[in-house]
Amino acid sequence: MTLAARLLPTFAPRLPQFLAVMCAAYLAMLPTNNLVWPRSLVFALMSVAALLEIAMRPRAARERFGAGGGVLLAILVWWLWETASLHWTVEPRFSVREWETELLYGAFVFIAFFVAIRDDHDFRAMTVTLLVSFALLGVLLVATTAITGQFDPEKWHHDVGVWSTHLVEIAPLLLFVLAGFDGTSASRRRVLLFAALLVLLLFNARLTDNRIVWLAFGATFGVAAIAAALHWRTTYMTLPWRFLAPIAALFLLLGFAFADVAQQKAELYYPDSASISGSIENDPRIALWKAALDKIREAPWLGYGFGRGILREVLPAELHDRALTHPHNTFVGQWLEAGVIGLALFVAMLAALVARYVQCIRARDSSVAMAGIVGLSLIAGYVVKNMTDDFFYRSNAKLFWALNAMLLAYAIIRERSLQRGVPPAAD
Numbered sequence: 001m002t003l004a005a006r007l008l009p010t011f012a013p014r015l016p017q018f019l020a021v022m023c024a025a026y027l028a029m030l031p032t033n034n035l036v037w038p039r040s041l042v043f044a045l046m047s048v049a050a051l052l053e054i055a056m057r058p059r060a061a062r063e064r065f066g067a068g069g070g071v072l073l074a075i076l077v078w079w080l081w082e083t084a085s086l087h088w089t090v091e092p093r094f095s096v097r098e099w100e101t102e103l104l105y106g107a108f109v110f111i112a113f114f115v116a117i118r119d120d121h122d123f124r125a126m127t128v129t130l131l132v133s134f135a136l137l138g139v140l141l142v143a144t145t146a147i148t149g150q151f152d153p154e155k156w157h158h159d160v161g162v163w164s165t166h167l168v169e170i171a172p173l174l175l176f177v178l179a180g181f182d183g184t185s186a187s188r189r190r191v192l193l194f195a196a197l198l199v200l201l202l203f204n205a206r207l208t209d210n211r212i213v214w215l216a217f218g219a220t221f222g223v224a225a226i227a228a229a230l231h232w233r234t235t236y237m238t239l240p241w242r243f244l245a246p247i248a249a250l251f252l253l254l255g256f257a258f259a260d261v262a263q264q265k266a267e268l269y270y271p272d273s274a275s276i277s278g279s280i281e282n283d284p285r286i287a288l289w290k291a292a293l294d295k296i297r298e299a300p301w302l303g304y305g306f307g308r309g310i311l312r313e314v315l316p317a318e319l320h321d322r323a324l325t326h327p328h329n330t331f332v333g334q335w336l337e338a339g340v341i342g343l344a345l346f347v348a349m350l351a352a353l354v355a356r357y358v359q360c361i362r363a364r365d366s367s368v369a370m371a372g373i374v375g376l377s378l379i380a381g382y383v384v385k386n387m388t389d390d391f392f393y394r395s396n397a398k399l400f401w402a403l404n405a406m407l408l409a410y411a412i413i414r415e416r417s418l419q420r421g422v423p424p425a426a427d
Contacts, residue, residue, distance in 0.1 A: 017051040
């Protein structure tokens with residue numbers, strides 16, 4: 001008997017716990033670019049563990065993926081079309097390399113987290129891990145900026161764009177801190193912790209000097225407020241003012257912050273027309289989008305091939321700006337890469353996610369509803385953030401897949417447990 005055959009029966013019962021630990025560790029390291037090798041090792045172990053879990057428990061895997069229904073089908077069809085674009089790409093080597101990094105690794109991330117969530121404990125542990133990771137990195141950035149007098153997100157936080165997008169993805173998870181995982185556990189202690197994390201989130205966002213992040217926050221919390229009002233129709237407006245007042249104050253703060261950052265950027269980059277409207281009119285992305293649309297007209301149906309920078313040599317040369325290597329809009333980028341068919345499938349995938357989360361919000365179980373509220377808020381904020389750039393890419397995209405896999409799996413196990421009349425437990 002081989003060593004592997006001897007170890008497998010011993011290791012098999014512990015495989016789900018091992019997979020959950022690897023997923024949590026991956027979430028903790030994903031936001032930083034300073035742990036590349038440990039994160040790569042954890043990613044490999046996580047992926048292998050997920051495949052082994054599926055192979056060893058095929059019935060549970062079939063039930064889980066079958067319960068995903070139309071959402072998983074929409075994701076799969078989009079994924080297959082993007083993969084098919086490798087056959088007509090204008091730069092095969094680049095597209096294959098990007099396909100491996102984005103689509104293949106992204107698929108492993110989604111599958112691993114979708115399989116790893118087995119009960120309430122797994123979901124809560126991973127969520128808390130991600131929030132703790134954010135808090136540590138957020139405090140680190142504030143502290144290093146205060147000590148050195150310089151804002152340098154490239155050492156620990158990838159860069160300004162990646163970190164600001166990460167903040168937008170983290171924002172919906174603060175709702176679990178405020179109201180609990182069932183949406184009904186709000187308390188003064190939770191409000192104080194939520195306020196502390198929110199201040200840290202907003203302070204980090206202000207350090208990035210990013211404008212669209214404030215609109216993305218507004219979309220995130222605005223959609224969350226509307227979704228919560230729809231689920232808790234009879235009780236939402238009767239909540240104490242200590243819960244509703246911070247939400248109202250938040251929207252005012254976001255509006256002032258957006259105006260402040262926009263005005264500051266206008267004065268810095270466009271001194272001849274130092275106004276918010278002037279900064280928008282002179283933004284180089286306007287010319288970039290026109291150039292991208294011109295390129296789209298030349299290949300409207302199939303696009304140029306997979307990869308955010310598929311025209312990274314062409315666009316900068318035409319616009320005389322080396323920074324404009326991609327369309328800086330996820331939807332324009334999808335159209336440019338995969339044609340109108342790819343864009344339609346991408347929109348259909350987002351619509352399927354939205355429809356599933358709306359279904360969750362309508363559920364009687366408050367925990368399922370909270371998963372729907374957080375998921376819908378995640379989609380809203382992420383889409384708005386990607387209207388002026390394309391961060392459906394690298395660590396931001398992987399976190400997007402991980403969070404959606406977690407929320408979908410959590411909703412499934414809650415619904416299945418309610419149907420059986422037993423508390424959520426491991427499969």
